Amino acid sequence: MASFRIAGDQHLKGEISPQGAKNEALQILCAVLLTDKPVTIHNIPDIRDVNKLIELLGDLGVQVEQLSNSSYRFQADQVDVSVLDTANYREKASALRGSVMLLGPMLGRFKTGRIPRPGGDKIGRRRLDTHFLGFEKLGAKFNFDSEESGMFNVDASHLKGTYMLLDEASVTGTANVVMAAVLAEGTTTIYNAACEPYLQQLCSMLNRMGAKISGISSNLLTIEGVDKLGGTDHTMLPDMIEIGSFIGLAAMTQSEITIKNCQIPQLGIIPDVFKRLGIKMDFRGDDIFVPAQEHYQIESFLDGGMMTVSDAPWPGFTPDLLSIVLVTAIQAQGTLLVHQKMFESRLFFVDKLIEMGAQMILCDPHRATVIGLNRQQQLKGIRMSSPDIRAGVALLIAALSARGESIIDNIEQIDRGYQNIDGRLNAIGAKIERL
Known part of the structure; x- marks a missing residue:
């Protein structure tokens, strides 16, 4: 210590x-999993939580290239979903609260996901209900394996757009649901969505990648699902x-x-x-x-x-x-x-x-x-x-x-x-x- x-x-x-903004970085980095094309991100802070998340992406098979002190290029064209079943992934993801935002992109693109109970600050209860209820509205099915591994197992083979009213305006919850919905079939409407600048940044980045998100900066987001996303360059606030x-x-x-x-x-x-x-x-x-x-x-x-x-x-x-x-x-x-x-x-x-x-x-x-x-x-x-x-x-x-x-x-x-x-x-x- x-x-x-x-x-x-x-x-x-x-x-x-x-x-660069820590809270934005955790969302933006997870979004690179939504495409097999290169994504370049600038102004990434050199801090422990962000570095651990980049390491997790590398473990999943994402190609990570550091271009400068604060700029990286990512390409998720060789993601190995089986890594989610390893003890190494479980240990690293459980120590990092931001790892929960890997779930939305994994469900959207790969139709499956596994996540342990994440760690982070000891500042009181930080529930994940908003994330999971949003995924369930899209058609995901959850199973919590409390006995064997303490992992949330998610099947998202039939994600379909829908209307949802979030139970709280959670920033990470909104970001996670948005990342799953951009590749879901049909139109998703999210009411009581968070609208922090970091979430606006995420939605704008996804639109540059080919997503169709409207209502950015408001608490009512409309997302028309697309088949795939491309690459982009993004600079964080x-x-x-x-x-x-x-x-x-x-x-x-x-x-x-x-x-x-x-x-x-x-x-x-x-x-x-x-x-x-x-x-x-x-x-x-x-x-x-x-x-x-x-x-x-x-x-x-x-x-x-x-x-x-x-x-x-x-x-x-x-x-x-x-x-x-x-x-x-x-x-x-x-x-x-x-x-x-x-x-x-x-x-x-x-x-x-x-x-x-x-x-x-x-x-x-x-x-x-x-x-x-x-x-x-x-x-x-x-x-x-x-x-x-x-x-x-x-x-x-x-x-x-x-x-x-x-x-x-x-x-x-x-x-x-x-x-x-x-x-x-x-x-x-x-x-x-x-x-």
């Missing part, structure tokens, strides 16, 4: 570029979670940071939420400039009520940034209620922030109240452990702003979602040592 040793009370200055993390980092550490090439129109309300915390920022073309701020004040609602930030399906605020909002509010002036609706274990890291000196109340598994310190008191460095990707970076931000030295253990969780985060932050003035 690796750790970070962080020297606190650091003021950073300089330019930093966000990596910058990671909106990294961009939000860097905005919060700048505010907490009184740093002057320019975040480069942000694709600002694709960020939705993310900048507005941080502005409600009192954080100043200037859009310079496609870059976001965050000046060093000694103080920032949380807004109140128009009726004087306490500001609340909560997650919601797009175009609402992404749940992946609530941990960053929560830690950023520690040194603000004012009070903030953070309401994490989607996951019941994502706020449990606040006990470490309280130990560092933050004024917080964990109301229940879904809500925490932050009473801003307004720089009247500095956090103090401690030893802690990263429970998941987003909480790990929130703890890193707290440690960089704290007095003294901190150590964060289990940074493999951070590495799953943030590419060379220590190296990139050290380049603009941080002092982070990887142990």
Whole structure:
């Protein structure tokens, strides 16, 4: 297990570029299985979850050629479906939550699939019902082999388009069903579909490959099934979670940071939420400039009520940034209620922030109240452990702003979602040592 040793009370200055979007990468990489033609993907982040998925594709027989640090060419013309029955596949797929999105392309093109219960963050229950109910609507038949191997076995020999109302606007669930439906017979209509930019990217890429998807960017998708798909080139968006993390980092550490090439129109309300915390920022073309701020004040609602930030399906605020909002509010002036609706274990890291000196109340598994310190008191460095990707970076931000030295253990969780985060932050003035 690796750790970070962080020297606190650091003021950073300089330019930093966000990596390619992790959540988009997991969908886009699985989509290469839908065609036997070459697919070239650019701006792929060099992070653990993505690298594991690329390795899984290689195990399945996909030809993988790395063209540069962030560009790869894939060709799935020699896929070996029997690999799904191997212990090696079961072990690797069960350790990676993104592996569940291999199922949609496998069902669409090869009419069969096997997937173990996937792993990932320990942030509470993350059910797969939306994926499986959508596949069943298309005609797939499931069998869970709990006794022998813990595998979901799926027969999709007769996929047919249909109308479906998703039980939740799941991003991965929508992506998975879309990838199965593009090669199904007939027309599929998906209502209550997720419409995040990453899903828009996937649908646009599939259309360039020959799919017929309409309603992109809305919650009503119509998919006319086609017989086969071709190849394409695709460039991924910058990671909106990294961009939000860097905005919060700048505010907490009184740093002057320019975040480069942000694709600002694709960020939705993310900048507005941080502005409600009192954080100043200037859009310079496609870059976001965050000046060093000694103080920032949380807004109140128009009726004087306490500001609340909560997650919601797009175009609402992404749940992946609530941990960053929560830690950023520690040194603000004012009070903030953070309401994490989607996951019941994502706020449990606040006990470490309280130990560092933050004024917080964990109301229940879904809500925490932050009473801003307004720089009247500095956090103090401690030893802690990263429970998941987003909480790990929130703890890193707290440690960089704290007095003294901190150590964060289990940074493999951070590495799953943030590419060379220590190296990139050290380049603009941080002092982070990887142990």
